[in-house]
Amino acid sequence: xxxxxxxxxxxxxxxxxxxxxxxxxxxxxxxxxxxxxxxxxxxxxxxxxxxxxxxxxxxxxxxxxxxxxxxxxxxxxxxxxxxxxxxxxxxxxxxxxxxxxxxxxxxxxxxxxxxxxxxxxxxxxxxxxxxxxxxxxxxxxxxxxxxxxxxxxxxxxxxxxxxxxxxxxxxxxxxxxxxxxxxxxxxxxxxxxxxxxxxxxxxxxxxxxxxxxxxxxxxxxxxxxxxxxxxxxxxxxxxxxxxxxxxxxxxxxxxxxxxxxxxxxxxxxxxxxxxxxxxxxxxxxxxxxxxxxxxxxxxxxxxxxxxxxxxxxxxxxxxxxxxxxxxxxxxxxxxxxxxxxxxxxxxxxxxxxxxxxxxxxxxxxxxxxxxxxxxxxxxxxxxxxxxxxxxxxxxxxxxxxxxxxxxxxxxxxxxxxxxxxxxxxxxxxxxxxxxxxxxxxxxxxxxxxxxxxxxxxxxxxxxxxxxxxxxxxxxxx
Numbered sequence: 376x377x378x379x380x381x382x383x384x385x386x387x388x389x390x391x392x393x394x395x396x397x398x399x400x401x402x403x404x405x406x407x408x409x410x411x412x413x414x415x416x417x418x419x420x421x422x423x424x425x426x427x428x429x430x431x432x433x434x435x436x437x438x439x440x441x442x443x444x445x446x447x448x449x450x451x452x453x454x455x456x457x458x459x460x461x462x463x464x465x466x467x468x469x470x471x472x473x474x475x476x477x478x479x480x481x482x483x484x485x486x487x488x489x490x491x492x493x494x495x496x497x498x499x500x501x502x503x504x505x506x507x508x509x510x511x512x513x514x515x516x517x518x519x520x521x522x523x524x525x526x527x528x529x530x531x532x533x534x535x536x537x538x539x540x541x542x543x544x545x546x547x548x549x550x551x552x553x554x555x556x557x558x559x560x561x562x563x564x565x566x567x568x569x570x571x572x573x574x575x576x577x578x579x580x581x582x583x584x585x586x587x588x589x590x591x592x593x594x595x596x597x598x599x600x601x602x603x604x605x606x607x608x609x610x611x612x613x614x615x616x617x618x619x620x621x622x623x624x625x626x627x628x629x630x631x632x633x634x635x636x637x638x639x640x641x642x643x644x645x646x647x648x649x650x651x652x653x654x655x656x657x658x659x660x661x662x663x664x665x666x667x668x669x670x671x672x673x674x675x676x677x678x679x680x681x682x683x684x685x686x687x688x689x690x691x692x693x694x695x696x697x698x699x700x701x702x703x704x705x706x707x708x709x710x711x712x713x714x715x716x717x718x719x720x721x722x723x724x725x726x727x728x729x730x731x732x733x734x735x736x737x738x739x740x741x742x743x744x745x746x747x748x749x750x751x752x753x754x755x756x757x758x759x760x761x762x763x764x765x766x767x768x769x770x771x772x773x774x775x776x777x778x779x780x781x782x783x784x785x786x787x788x789x790x791x792x793x794x795x796x797x798x799x800x801x802x803x804x805x806x807x808x809x810x811x812x813x814x815x816x817x818x819x820x821x822x823x824x825x826x827x828x829x830x831x832x833x834x835x836x837x838x839x840x841x842x843x844x845x846x847x848x849x850x851x852x
Contacts, residue, residue, distance in 0.1 A: 377512075377531040378538060379446055380570050383408055385575045387473055391548075392571060396579040396597055397436050404575070407439075413496030414444025415503050421617045424449030431478025432560035434580045437491035439568065441477060444496070446512055447503050450474075453514045453526075456560040457481060467516055468527050470721050491605045501529045508532035514720050515562060515661050526720030527661045536572045536713035537566060537664045537685065543686040544668045544721045545629050545655050547601060549575035550791065554593055554602040556581040560841075562661050567603045584608045587616045594623055601629040605843040606637035609645060621648035633657040633665070635843035636770060638777070639763065642678050646671050658682065658752065662716040663736055666690060667750055680749040681742075688712040689735075692744055697732045705743045705766070707756055709735035740847055741768075758763075758847050759787035761797050762825045769799075769847060772828065775821045781809040787828060787846050801828035802850055804837060 382404065385392065390405030403408075422428070428445050433439060433455040445452050453471050455464070461484045466593055468486065470474075477489040506512065510659070512531045516524040521629045547553070553571050555578055557564030571578045579597045584590055584604065590612075593599065604612075613621060620627075633656060645654060654671040660680035667690060669682025691699055692706040700706045715736045718727045730737050740750040741759055753768040755761070760767040771786035776785040784804040789797035805808070811831045818827045838846040 377508065377535055378573050379411075379443055379531075381573045381575070382411070382443065383505070385572075389575065392575065394579045395436060395439060396577065397434075400436065402436060406573075410436075410440040411443045412503065412619070413495055413498050414440050417494050417496070417498040418445055418448035418450055418504070420498065422448070422474045425451065425511075426474035427451045427453055427457060429453045429467065429471065429473045429476040431455060431476075431480045431488075432558070432565070432567055433457050433478060434555065434559055434582060435491070436580075438478065438559070440496055441491050441494055441538050444494070446506055449506065449510070450616055451511050451514060453516070454560050454565060455480075455516070456558065464514075466621075467526075470516075483602075496544050506531045508535070510604065511717070513565075515565075525722070527716045528718040528720050530717050533568060533716060534712055538570045540685040540687050540712070540714055541566065541570050541631075541657075541665050542574055542672075544630060544665075545570075545601075546653060547571070547574055547576060547629055550596055551575045551600045551628060552579060554579045554581055554590075554597070554599045556584050556590065557603050557605070557609070558583075562659070563603065563605070563666050566664055567631070586610055587612065587619075591616070591619065593840060599623075601631075601781070602625060602627075603631040603633070604633050606632060606641065607839075607843045609637070609641060613641070613644065618648055620645075624649050624651065627652045629653040629655065631655050631657065633659065634779045635839075635845070636773075638774070639678055643670055646675070657685075658750070660738055660740075662730075663710045663712070664714055666710045666712070666714070666738075669749075670687035674749070677745075677749040679746070680745070680751045682750065683748050684750075685709075685712075685714075689713065689743070690750060691735055692731045692742065693737070698742075702744055702746050705741060705753060707732075708738045708740045708742050708750065708752065711735045712736060756834060757849070758788070760799055762789070762799065763795040765825050767799060767826050772799060772801065772822065772826055774816075775818055776803065776814070778829075779809075779814055779817060781805050781807045782814075784837050784845050786850060788828065788850050790830075790849050790851075792829075795825075798829040799826065800830050800832065802834045802837065803845075804835065805833055809833075814839050841848065 385404040386408035393401050394404045394407045395402040432826045447689045486602040513529045514526040518832045559565045658667040659665040667682045671816050689711040694706050710736050741756045787801045790800045792798040838849045
């Protein structure tokens with residue numbers, strides 16, 4: 376079974392059920408399948424099975440129709456951010472060699488782009504076979520902070536396995552109504568789209584979290600029971616609306632959070648405002664979506680962990696030489712499961728094979744599993760700072776820095792030191808003048824001396840991915 380097969384099933388078993396809401400427009404499962412089938416027929420008349428199509432992933436009904444329509448026609452989708460810059464777009468075009476580029480792209484340069492509406496959904500439909508599990512569904516390009524972005528190959532089996540794992544943990548049902556304000560050009564938001572439609576629920580599409588009036592307005596109007604967000608969105612909601620989310624405590628059944636670090640204080644505040652909501656936070660990456668989960672209320676003694684392996688997933692910790700380590704010992708977090716991607720587009724199999732220890736995909740994240748089975752992430756392996764042979768997690772240092780008055784946000788990296796090899800440098804976004812000598816004294820009370828930054832730099836902002844992850848390696852440039 377594939378996501379597309381499930382949508383077709385819903386169109387037959389509950390054709391009048393609302394699948395999508397966009398503003399004042401409501402689309403039933405019956406109408407959704409008609410639109411998908413029409414787009415698929417158009418693609419079949421203009422392209423070959425296996426061709427790639429780049430889609431500007433705007434949160435629109437036309438994107439949803441085109442995305443699933445291309446899949447139904449046997450094409451491989453390459454969803455990208457509508458704001459993608461020309462350099463990155465050129466790289467994606469060069470690697471994927473698309474038959475079409477469609478949607479609205481602000482920086483398309485000389486590339487020819489078809490509006491979604493040009494792919495006519497009223498094209499004469501035909502009886503179309505559903506995709507096969509082993510066929511490639513999507514190419515998702517990584518952020519590429521350590522080099523050129525890679526085209527992560529996801530099959531229909533990978534996507535279906537991820538949706539089953541996520542829905543099993545979150546426990547959402549066909550009766551749920553979910554608000555989608557996440558970008559859908561990335562694994563998190565696109566995954567929420569697939570998860571809701573696979574379950575037969577209703578998805579309400581909102582541009583972003585920028586307008587609290589629209590956010591809460593849609594929550595009320597559509598009787599929303601769940602939504603997904605990144606930690607930065609929760610900080611914004613809290614800043615702009617205070618405790619207002621608590622007014623929906625009796626209605627919100629679940630929230631999925633992911634993609635970046637979230638402070639203990641922010642987790643506890645959310646738990647306080649929503650005492651009966653299933654608040655789930657995931658750990659994962661483009662290559663292995665949502666590999667671990669934590670439920671805040673259920674796992675409140677382990678809130679600073681990333682939880683335990685998702686359903687149908689195994690996680691183990693390996694040393695750098697590929698040895699499985701003991702509980703409590705730090706090493707590379709490695710993942711096994713049907714949701715793990717199937718390769719890197721345009722790269723030889725040996726490159727992909729190099730990212731595995733046996734059957735376990737190497738995430739590049741460093742951490743350990745405690746005696747209770749909870750996974751604690753220390754840092755990205757390439758971001759670990761080596762001070763005279765002693766390992767320093769930038770996340771640990773940033774947690775302390777961010778509690779100091781006047782420091783709004785921070786990011787730490789290792790820089791060269793003639794004696795120790797590396798020393799810690801902190802980049803700080805400040806809301807007022809800060810005495811960094813005093814900051815050092817405060818930090819020495821909370822951290823080992825070698826973890827305290829030797830130098831500081833004030834910056835206007837910290838570089839992040841679209842999903843909110845700090846891009847520390849960019850600070851080394």
